[in-house]
Amino acid sequence: MIGLRYSRAKHKNRFISFISLSSMIGIMLGVAVLIIGVSAMNGFEQELRQRILAVVPHGELETPDKPFANWQQVVEKIEQDHQVIAAAPYIKMTGMLQKGNDMKAVAVKAIDPAQEQLVTQVNQYMPAASWQSLSQVNHEIVIGQGIAKQLGLVVGDKVTLILPNTSNSHKLSAPKRARLTVIGLFEVGGQLDNNLAFVNLGLAETLTPGVNGVAFKTNDVMDAMAISKRVGYASGERVYIRPWLRSQGNIYQDIQMVKTLMYVILLMVVAVACFNIVSTLVMSVNEKKSDIAILQTMGARPALIRNIFIVQGLLNGVVGALLGVVIGTLAALNLTAIFNGVEVLLGRQLLSADVYFINFIPTQLQLSDVSVIAVVAIVMSLVATLYPAWRASKVQPAQQLGHG
Template identity: 50%
Template sequence: MYRPLSTFIGLRYSQAKHKNRFVSFISIASILGIALGVMVLIVGLSAMNGFEKALRDQLLSVVPHAELEMVSGSFNDIDATIAKIEAQPDVVAATPFITLNGLLQKDNKMKALQIRAIDPRTENNVTNIEKFIKGQGWSLLSPNKNTIILGKSVAEKLQLSIGDSVFLLLPQQGAQTRLKAPRSIPFKLVGIFAMGGQLDSSLAFIHISDAQKILSMDSANAIAFKVNDVLKAQSIARSVGYSLDNYLYIKSWITSQGYLYQDIQMVKSLMYIILLLVVAVACFNIVSTLVMAVNEKRGDIAILKTMGAGKWTLRFIFIVQGAFNGFVGCLLGAMMGIYIALNLTELITHLEALLGHKFLSGDIYFIDFLPSQINYNQVIIITLLAFVMSVLATIYPAWRASNIKPAQELGYSH
């Protein structure tokens, strides 16, 4: 099969043993350095993609995408308002709710948390919290029965079991001027949810009719809704809020949980920069390899020149040699990176079992495992970028090789 002279000689130089063992060592180091950089970059970005997917699929499935809350009072016609919100093009569904902040008391134990009063009939249209509730889900909450569903962490802290009674302590209404004893309202624990993260220790659910009775309200004072594009939740919430005549607080998941998404994006950007620098360092090894290879092959280069080889032919010989190292390194790195990224969750699970230590705690983070989602477009971009960097690293040594003077080199050999 026909191959250009520069390609043929360049590949022969790449596969031939060097007289100087140090040159061979540097050559292998450059291949392994590029492979390691590409592999770590693919694995790291796959982990960040996994966190981003878990954020959307898990955390944003239990946290409402957006909320509208009355500054004072409650909505006059809650059904008409919900219908108007759901008529907006970017809104999927809406549900009313009321928020109370109070203390839960069981004997001498207390826990401060947010009580979310929901409508079980429409809550599933907006969140998937029900799937984390053990037993019968939202049907456990009965209207006007003072039933409550608590997070696993709260139930464990207060040493509560299903069927136990617990008291909800709320400030007295209109108690702004002087200190009054809090109201104590008995509730029966009917369900426990385990969503993971801080939600288990800071959130509880009651029926919306119970909250209306406790607060003497005619209807809900807040509406949660789901949007079709979670990353545009803030702007959608703003446009929906402005379409209503009420004076409202406008919130979205970006306000409360957006720091997680921003942290993931920041880490991804930093990872690109830092690990590409690792690849760049490995490419400097290619420069070192080729500079030493040029010095080793000075006599061969001089002979090729006397036989009529042009400057670009000589340059391409060393460009091919360096590119071969880069290609092998990129290919190895991509293969190892894809394999580890596809099996990252299982590998980390086995490592945790071996060490007896959890890297991600479900009590702190919204997941208790290391997720991974490989993006093959990113793999291609990373591999091509590393290969281009390795080819660019060959230009200086190749240029030096083309400037060798045959008469001077062959004269020295005599």
């Protein structure tokens, strides 16, 4: 009760009130910004899993030179692993797409749509009619929006696929060419739209020696590295083992690094705000030494004196943390709309899908993050009150009252 009254009371020195208010505002801003930042990083991580990993398999096994002699047997062995949900064959080809005088390097992936949709969700990012058409062995191709934009292609256009000649002879051979019809466009975001295209597996087998890779989906995307190694050794084939963390892991690692740095930096901001609590209480103790002496002569024990100033200082931390939670939660829940509004005001796009895999700020608010941030801020505030409260309990009543 006394601590709360001290918190509400006006100080003789206005500078004490200013420091007290600034400490509360500092904690509030630190907590709010930390909640917003962590929610944004959670959103990026969620979009990474939903978008990039919808197209990129959790793991792949690729032959180093010649195709699989019996890819059906390899698929069966992979699917026998208890952590593998499904597996699908593919042929990966690197070539050029040509329209008139314009050319674009592309990675062409030949798939069997019926099996591919068990491993990835790339069908969700292209028209259903295009996906169904890929099931037939026709001279057709589905390309990314970035490729279409660079070559000026639309659905229905003809394009030439140029592939290197993979004959066993050491003589120079003319590249293979295939005249294809663009039957659809897909848009996932990032560099995948600029260099990836899909054709039917049967069509690719007429242009290349055969199936040179098997993709698979696991039940634990974050354990894909260990599962891929186990599956690779179990296949009995000489293969390259390629979990998604090797091809797209840099994006995930960047997100985790930024998230960690944000925690450290913004917690330091909260810590600086908590140091203001120390300053506030030290000055408050000096101001109220006579009050402390009177309380001691009335029988107040040192523990009571300590608790009075702990309550006074902790109140700033609790109020600041709660206000920060409210502001941060509201901002995090509406972060995408706020970001879009800022783009409209500035008249420019701040995030480009050509560079990042999305062109907006995603958000995912997690109660566990909010709880941890609030509790840490309050605990730091509590720690900041201990030294000033201890000094208050050491006030000598005879000395203070004698001076009075």
